[in-house]
Amino acid sequence: MNLGCIPREEVPDVLCQMPKAELHIHIEGSLEPELIFELATRNRVELPYQTIDELRAAYAFTDLQSFLDIYYAGAGVLQKEADFFDMAWAYLKRAKADNVVHAEIFFDPQTHTARGIPFETVIGGLDRAIRRGREELGLSASLILCFLRHLSEEDAFAVLEEALPFRDKFIGVGLDSGEHGNPPEKFAGVFARCRELGLRLVAHAGEEGSAEYIRHSLDLLKAERIDHGVHCLDDPELVARLAQERIPLTVCPLSNVKLCVFPTLSAHNIGKLLAAGIVATINSDDPAYFGGYLNRNYTATFAALPELGAKEAYQLARNSFEASFVDEGTKEGWIMELDDFFSRRC
Ligand code: ADE
Ligand code: ZN
Numbered sequence: 577m578n579l580g581c582i583p584r585e586e587v588p589d590v591l592c593q594m595p596k597a598e599l600h601i602h603i604e605g606s607l608e609p610e611l612i613f614e615l616a617t618r619n620r621v622e623l624p625y626q627t628i629d630e631l632r633a634a635y636a637f638t639d640l641q642s643f644l645d646i647y648y649a650g651a652g653v654l655q656k657e658a659d660f661f662d663m664a665w666a667y668l669k670r671a672k673a674d675n676v677v678h679a680e681i682f683f684d685p686q687t688h689t690a691r692g693i694p695f696e697t698v699i700g701g702l703d704r705a706i707r708r709g710r711e712e713l714g715l716s717a718s719l720i721l722c723f724l725r726h727l728s729e730e731d732a733f734a735v736l737e738e739a740l741p742f743r744d745k746f747i748g749v750g751l752d753s754g755e756h757g758n759p760p761e762k763f764a765g766v767f768a769r770c771r772e773l774g775l776r777l778v779a780h781a782g783e784e785g786s787a788e789y790i791r792h793s794l795d796l797l798k799a800e801r802i803d804h805g806v807h808c809l810d811d812p813e814l815v816a817r818l819a820q821e822r823i824p825l826t827v828c829p830l831s832n833v834k835l836c837v838f839p840t841l842s843a844h845n846i847g848k849l850l851a852a853g854i855v856a857t858i859n860s861d862d863p864a865y866f867g868g869y870l871n872r873n874y875t876a877t878f879a880a881l882p883e884l885g886a887k888e889a890y891q892l893a894r895n896s897f898e899a900s901f902v903d904e905g906t907k908e909g910w911i912m913e914l915d916d917f918f919s920r921r922c
Contacts, residue, residue: 603683847884
């Protein structure tokens with residue numbers, strides 16, 4: 577498609593209006609400070625912050641772990657099925673406003689089951705919101721259960737066991753939390769079991785960790801998609817492999833700057849990833865903590881990187897559909913809608 581006809585000044589509007597998928601969003605990372613306070617009051621949970629502004633002021637992170645400490649503490653206000661519903665419903669409405677037509681949403685059950693919240697409460701609220709999103713917003717969404725990599729593989733097997741009675745409510749598993757000292761191979765057994773069960777497999781790798789974590793996620797976990805993966809550029813052979821095998825990366829630019837993976841957005845390597853032929857996508861990761869939802873990730877990144885224009889906007893949206901875990905017919909339908917959108921803008 578010839579996209580040269582779209583003037584540069586129209587690109588921000590195109591980014592916001594184009595249909596797209598979001599493939600890397602932690603639902604607990606969509607918990608806004610306002611909702612944290614509301615749920616704390618509702619559930620009589622004591623917070624170490626007096627005001628919303630005080631809480632927001634704590635969102636000055638120096639690395640992944642400094643964020644995770646606050647993020648896991650924030651999730652402590654989630655107690656009842658209705659709390660999980662409210663959190664997910666708020667995200668889905670925001671995603672709809674950003675013209676997201678499909679979302680694959682991570683959740684961290686161990687953060688909740690470790691506090692005595694039954695798995696059923698967590699997945700019940702999230703699933704109810706997703707079903708309402710489908711009916712009322714026409715938004716397609718599914719859940720991916722993440723294992724916390726700072727915990728043991730035995731713990732991961734235990735949560736998988738708890739999750740299996742709800743197998744129809746999630747499509748796959750992922751691996752998140754702190755990378756350092758928690759390599760992919762620690763979870764090879766549980767990922768092999770999930771593969772046998774027909775679950776889709778993804779893993780965070782190469783966010784703070786090295787390119788080797790990405791290679792091991794592919795080879796030892798059989799991950800089909802890599803979350804972040806930005807450190808692949810340190811390894812030219814790996815870059816060639818990712819491009820050749822069309823293994824998608826779910827990149828999260830605002831997150832990467834907030835967690836000091838890159839010093840600024842203008843230093844981000846998403847343009848280089850696309851230029852290398854990698855199926856890179858843009859996502860929000862933990863939007864309540866990192867300064868914006870999906871459209872803000874797109875517009876801020878494009879504003880900071882002059883090499884990105886209408887062609888890359890189209891490519892990123894197309895990649896988001898290609899990288900999703902829906903059937904081929906549904907993907908083709910969304911890509912046709914995307915093509916229609918761009919031809920109408922020309
Ligand atoms: N959990 C929530 N956000 C995360 C991130 N950016 N990296 C690893 N684990 C996470
Ligand atoms: Zn993430």
